[in-house]
Amino acid sequence: MSELDISKNITEYRKSKELTIKELANLAGVTPSLLSQIEKGSANPSINTLKQISKALDIPVFNFFINDAGTEDLVVRKDSRKKIMFAEDDSFAYELLTPNTKGSIEFLLMKIPPKKSSSKELFSHKxxxxxYVIKGSVSLYLMNDIVELNCGDSVKIPPHSNHKWENISDIDCEIIFAVTPPSF
Known part of the structure; x- marks a missing residue:
């Protein structure tokens, strides 16, 4: 596996959007100097800075962490999925089931331990x-309602709808979901 080069990925996305360093810096709310240092690899961006840059580029943050080595492998093996873990609770995870998020759809597996939730607050994305619930039971807080879902149930969540997932069972809950356009 080759070494991850976030700076190269940021530069490539900036150029693909035909933006100068100054233009992207202004859109992202960072200084052109900082963005230049990040792109040269002489400064490491914080997660918040990466979020600002990804929002300005209108791409998921996850794209900065993907390496393309020539021809992209279209198969994602079970033991080599890209995982997104959260510092506040490393038992909760998303696994990317698509090779990357560069297409128009993203396919993920969300694993929620017993009595845990996907976030503290309701959130939305574009x-x-x-x-589709493949294991366990889950409460979906969707806008102003709570929807109980069991293994085999599925749900559609409209764009920009506030929501969060909560595992109400005593076993792990697993949910497969697709998002278009990608938001991670």
Whole structure:
């Protein structure tokens, strides 16, 4: 596996959007000097800075962490999925089931331990989401309602709808979902 080069990925996305360093810096709310240092690899961006840059480029943050080595492998093996873990609770994880998020759809597996939730607060994203519960039971807080979903149930979540997932069972809950456009 080759070494991850976030700076190269940021530069490539900036150039693909035909933006100068100064233009992207202004859109992202960072200084051109900082962005230049990040792109040269002489400064490491914080997660918040990466979020600002990804929002300005209108791409998921996850794209900065993907290496392309020539011809892209279209198969994602079970033991080599890219995982997104959260510092506040490393038992909760998303696994990317698509090779990357460069296409128009993103396919993920969300694993929620017993009595845990996907976030503290309801959140929304611009993508339309369809989810299918493959293990356990979950409460979906969707806008002003709570929807109980069991293994085999599915749900469509409209774009920009506030929501969060909560595992109400005593076993791990697993949910497969697709989001378009990608939002991670």
């Amino acid at each position: 993508g339309e989401e369809v989810a």
